[in-house]
Amino acid sequence: MSPWRPALARSVLLRHDRVRGTDLLVLPERVVVLRGPAGHIVRLCDGRRDVRGIVDELGARFPGAPVADEVPVFLGKLRDEGWLR
Amino acid sequence: MTVDPPWALLAELTHGCPLRCAYCSNPVELVRRSRELDTDDWRHVMAQAGELGVIHTHLSGGEPLLRRDLPEIVAAADAAGIYTQLVTSGIGLDAERLSALVRAGLRAVQLSVQHADARTSERIAGRRRSFAAKERAAALVREAGLPLGLNVVLHRDNLDALDAIVELGLGWGVDRIELANAQFYGWALLNRDHLLPERGQLERARDTVERWRERLAGRVELVWVVPDYFDGTAKPCMGGWGAVSLTVAPDGTVLPCPAAASLPGLDPPNVRDRPLEWIWRESPAFNAYRGTAWMPDPCRGCELRTVDFGGCRCQAYALTGDPARTDPACHRAPDHHLVQEFTARRTSDVPQPLPVPRSYRSSPQPSP
Numbered sequence: 001m002s003p004w005r006p007a008l009a010r011s012v013l014l015r016h017d018r019v020r021g022t023d024l025l026v027l028p029e030r031v032v033v034l035r036g037p038a039g040h041i042v043r044l045c046d047g048r049r050d051v052r053g054i055v056d057e058l059g060a061r062f063p064g065a066p067v068a069d070e071v072p073v074f075l076g077k078l079r080d081e082g083w084l085r
Numbered sequence: 086m087t088v089d090p091p092w093a094l095l096a097e098l099t100h101g102c103p104l105r106c107a108y109c110s111n112p113v114e115l116v117r118r119s120r121e122l123d124t125d126d127w128r129h130v131m132a133q134a135g136e137l138g139v140i141h142t143h144l145s146g147g148e149p150l151l152r153r154d155l156p157e158i159v160a161a162a163d164a165a166g167i168y169t170q171l172v173t174s175g176i177g178l179d180a181e182r183l184s185a186l187v188r189a190g191l192r193a194v195q196l197s198v199q200h201a202d203a204r205t206s207e208r209i210a211g212r213r214r215s216f217a218a219k220e221r222a223a224a225l226v227r228e229a230g231l232p233l234g235l236n237v238v239l240h241r242d243n244l245d246a247l248d249a250i251v252e253l254g255l256g257w258g259v260d261r262i263e264l265a266n267a268q269f270y271g272w273a274l275l276n277r278d279h280l281l282p283e284r285g286q287l288e289r290a291r292d293t294v295e296r297w298r299e300r301l302a303g304r305v306e307l308v309w310v311v312p313d314y315f316d317g318t319a320k321p322c323m324g325g326w327g328a329v330s331l332t333v334a335p336d337g338t339v340l341p342c343p344a345a346a347s348l349p350g351l352d353p354p355n356v357r358d359r360p361l362e363w364i365w366r367e368s369p370a371f372n373a374y375r376g377t378a379w380m381p382d383p384c385r386g387c388e389l390r391t392v393d394f395g396g397c398r399c400q401a402y403a404l405t406g407d408p409a410r411t412d413p414a415c416h417r418a419p420d421h422h423l424v425q426e427f428t429a430r431r432t433s434d435v436p437q438p439l440p441v442p443r444s445y446r447s448s449p450q451p452s453p
């Protein structure tokens with residue numbers, strides 16, 4: 001089986017909100033505020049990188065952060081919500 | 086007081102509509118088509134709304150498809166970074182129009198339906214063959230791959246058909262079903278005797294919704310907008326006055342809620358005269374019932390005042406003549422008896438057609 005390559009679900013839009021200074025996921029009738037590094041992580045979900053690739057890239061960008069443990073869990077949660085496919 | 090930016094804009098593009106629902110949320114004084122904002126006005130509104138922090142817009146009406154320039158308005162909203170949702174009766178949506186809207190950046194569609202039974206739906210909507218148009222519209226939206234929501238206003242003529250309505254939505258492939266109990270101001274207040282359900286109907290409907298929620302969890306979202314007359318609770322109108330959302334009416338009047346046009350002394354501002362930012366932050370209309378300082382007793386000392394914001398100003402005005410009173414829907418309100426008098430009359434468990442005349446909206450004049 002080929003590895004999961006996370007991408008945003010079709011109806012979900014990732015955008016930066018300049019007014020509030022935060023990243024957002026925008027869906028019908030709903031806005032999810034992405035706090036802290038969450039926006040960086042979701043921005044890497046382009047359907048080309050697999051989870052490993054996302055973790056490696058974040059690890060290089062934020063040395064010392066617990067990305068290997070936390071990022072896959074976070075991505076799984078977003079998939080359970082239906083925001084990633 | 087610091088004022089947070091708004092999240093949502095309800096754009097009432099026109100009050101023109103091919104349907105004539107007895108609970109229409111448009112004001113009783115409809116804006117004539119000749120007084121509508123033009124394309125450039127709406128472009129300007131969307132650009133300003135994006136700057137102000139608006140994330141979502143509902144392109145609504147009336148029937149927004151009556152505006153030939155709808156794709157231009159969608160494109161302007163999209164360019165401003167705003168997520169666009171079309172709220173439509175489905176009348177007038179064909180493949181060509183939908184693809185123009187999708188190309189312009191339309192993200193999602195909400196389709197209104199009156200009942201699961203075609204004949205009953207058409208009777209409630211006051212237009213023949215409207216049901217088939219809705220069915221077609223739903224199929225087109227699904228083919229285009231856009232998220233589709235079903236909007237249903239609930240009242241005595243359709244509350245007993247909830248199972249069929251949910252099944253209809255599932256058959257049409259919707260992602261979300263909003264079941265909104267009729268709110269009684271404007272047209273629905275004029276038609277209240279005809280629309281108000283019986284308590285037993287509501288109790289059955291609530292159980293039905295619970296059952297479907299369990300079955301559909303994680304697949305289709307089921308939203309139940311409470312019947313405030315019967316619950317004894319005030320609804321958090323618009324998430325608070327001037328807190329989350331603004332409405333721009335077809336003629337450019339800006340309101341904290343679509344029904345607020347009826348409130349006395351509000352003197353609502355207009356985008357033709359003032360920047361949207363001033364309207365949101367500074368205008369007396371948006372500050373009239375903002376926050377908690379304006380509240381009377383018992384809201385003033387109530388622990389729920391930051392949860393329901395004292396309820397609906399339009400309902401307070403419609404029932405008591407004073408928009409600053411506690412919403413009579415609240416069981417703590419001194420005027421709660423005004424609501425109880427009506428709900429008490431609705432006790433028989435068998436819905437019976439009442440010989441009550443209905444007030445119908447007629448479409449405003451087309452522009453020349």
Ligand code: SF4
Pocket residue numbers: 270322323341342343344345396397398399400
């Ligand atoms: S003020 Fe009343 S009518 Fe207006 S949005 Fe709130 S609840 Fe609705």
Ligand code: SF4
Pocket residue numbers: 319383384385387388389390391393394395396411412415416417418
């Ligand atoms: S008294 Fe006012 S704040 Fe308290 S629940 Fe009733 S409407 Fe809401």
